[in-house]
Amino acid sequence: MKDLKPLEQDVQESKIAAAGGQEEEFSLNDDRRVKVLSPNAMVLQRFFRNRLAVLGLIMLLVMFVFSFIGGVISPYREDEQFYRYEDQMKEYVGVVRNNDFRYTVADGQKFDTIMQAEFQLAVNEERDNFDHKGTTYDVMKEGEDYYSISANGTMLAIAAKDIVNVEGAEIPFDVKYEALKAYTNEVESFAVNGKEYGVDEDGNILDGETVLGYISRFVVSSASADVVPGRVFKEELEIAIDNDEEEFTFTGEDGVENSYKISYDPTTLTWSVKQGKETYVYDSYANPGKEHWLGTDSNGMDMLTRLMYGGRVSLIIGFIVVIIETVLGVILGGLAGYFGKWVDMLIMRVVDIFYCIPSLPLIIILGAAMDAAKVDPMIRMFYLMLILGFLGWPAIARLVRGQILSLREQEFMAATEACGIRVSRRIFKHLIPNVIPQLIVTCTMSLGSTIIMEATLSFLGMGVKFPFASWGNIINDVNSAYVMTHYWFVWIPAGICLLIAVLGFNFVGDGLRDAFDPKMKR
């Protein structure tokens, strides 16, 4: 309180002087006369003596600089998305070792499922024929797990556990038959219709140098439609499976080397092969670092930049909503207070009705309606401001009305009437300036609560929408406990921004209220 001493002295001097004392020392025309302080200057003086209020002001200034200048300085755009390469294991193919007979039916013949069943029985009982519908079919063992079925000397079908995979043109039945026979009996060549074919130990069926197809016991099926495993890949895969390898690398035709992981599932007797592939993905939830000081969010956008733009949106919405509220509230409250009677009655009943509206459900319903109508995010922001402003005016109207009612009875208002001052001047020069202190305090406080309201709505997805950032919808990214516990930088900075802004507004509001109250002596 030491710094107050000179001021008090000055006040005393001025009092001596003002009382009409004619002391030469403190002559009123002297330069030493205390500076004239208008009521507003006094309010400011009192305000700046309040440490908490100054702290609030500094917090607000920081938030404003951060939001409005930060966005300009930041090298990134509000909705700029960042990408990174990531190794992703992707289900590539599934492999099954075939343990069932597969049937290949000769051209023009029939071998239906009942006959297949009869054949199976015959093989199991090691018979060399079976009867079906009065016909006897001969089963001939051609090799290991390889049989041919014929009736009356005509070959109907072959049954084998090895599978002939066709490469290119269809292989004729005869060639298949002979190839399988050669493969199972480990013969390297065979002839069909006087033409020489070869079978190598990998099961390739060769017509001279060209590969017609290959024989293999593995069935390789691709996991998705866009995957077409090539012959070489399948071979490599078979080798790897035969060697019980868990990993292998393969260089495809496009020259890209990929790594694959093989895992065997004994319950289904299948191997599943996953391809590790470098993919270009959103750099989501990147940790804070040199490039992104506060990391990135789930969409791979720079968190710090989002916070800056979010602050801009939150503060602008706060201000516009409060301006709408205040304009409506002052006009309607002023009308009610000044004219009284039925005008007052009508407006105050409207205010009562507005107080009955449950605002949160209403806003959520309107938000859902806007979702359904696919309102543009920008337009949506304006609607949000209008709705919030339109719901918020009654409190201010009540305040203004009450103030004006009490001011109207003050004698200085009677004096203006006695002096014949016109009504508009009476309202704007005498009434409104006396309401403004309370109004400023209420508006400052309601700025804080409006920002909270906006954040709540945005968090619920009813307020500001992507691509626009707002502190609320930044926190909205925290949609699971995992994100909350692992990516602190997603929600803590936004929470702190909200806290600082709202606390700042409340401190300043409190400080202003104390400063405007002349009875507060600090």
Next chain:
Amino acid sequence: MAENKELTQKQQEPLVYDPQYILMVRNLKKYFPIKGGMVSHVVGHVKAVDGVTFNLKRGTTMGLVGESGCGKTTTGRTILRLAGEKTGGDVLFNGKEVYELTNKEMRTLRTKMQIIFQDPFSSLSPRLPVGEIIGEAVREHGLVPKAEFDDYIDKVMDNCGLQPFHKDRYPHEFSGGQRQRICIARALALNPEFIVCDEPVSALDVSIQAQIINLLNELQEEHKLTYLFISHDLSVVEHISDTVGVMYLGNLVEYGETVDIFKNPLHPYTKALFSAIPIPDPKAKMNRIVLEGSIPSPANPPQGCKFHTRCAQCMERCKTEAPVQKEVEPGHFVVCHLYDE
């Protein structure tokens, strides 16, 4: 002076303007409605001013005395049309019925009739500098050319004992006496003919009271002002007034020259009131008349003479019949049955 013999005032002949009187008030009434009941409706009236009749000569001061709540202030405000519409009666200012003027005419007339309020603290707008408070109405009515405006305000402030450099200061920086001077300056700046002084000194201490009274007297001589000086301080009224009116429960019970009233009070209430003035002589024996009971409610005044409940000389007639104003001596009017012929 026409005596109001008829009880039905509506059939009265119009009040005839007499140029020697700046203000003629006849049978002025101002009732305030009392609302009550389940559904808000008027259940009665506070009869704040219930038939006040007097004439005020130019350049004179009329004192209006009476105890608290008797309607002095309301009378002053009703004359200036500051309390909404009147309930009844006539107010002629310079021959014009104040309540028949349009808003525009009324605003012009406002410059001619001013008021100084009782409370110098609430009657100054706290957010305007003093120069603006004083000069606002002058500018509003365009009374002074723009070029001379500042000089004019300086002159008015100087007249009222304020330093011209006080112009830029705000009311909270002034003492009560200075504030009252500001109020006077505000009223005077419009160059009025008639000022209602509504207890202008009651909020001030005695030394400042004397300053303000003397200032008012000086200004009256200088500007030929007419005052309606409302006060409950009898010695101040005796000092400043040429004529005095005594009010009781909304009625002007006695009215006449100051000398007559103070030397020869006629109405029992006036006698009781004036007996309370202390005599600055230790040997003199005070002969106080103590009134019994308290003032009845103005919402439910007694039948007949309103004073009969407390009157020492109450007669049977007083309880039923309201007395009318009679001129007992020339220029000395009283409302009492005691002086009926």
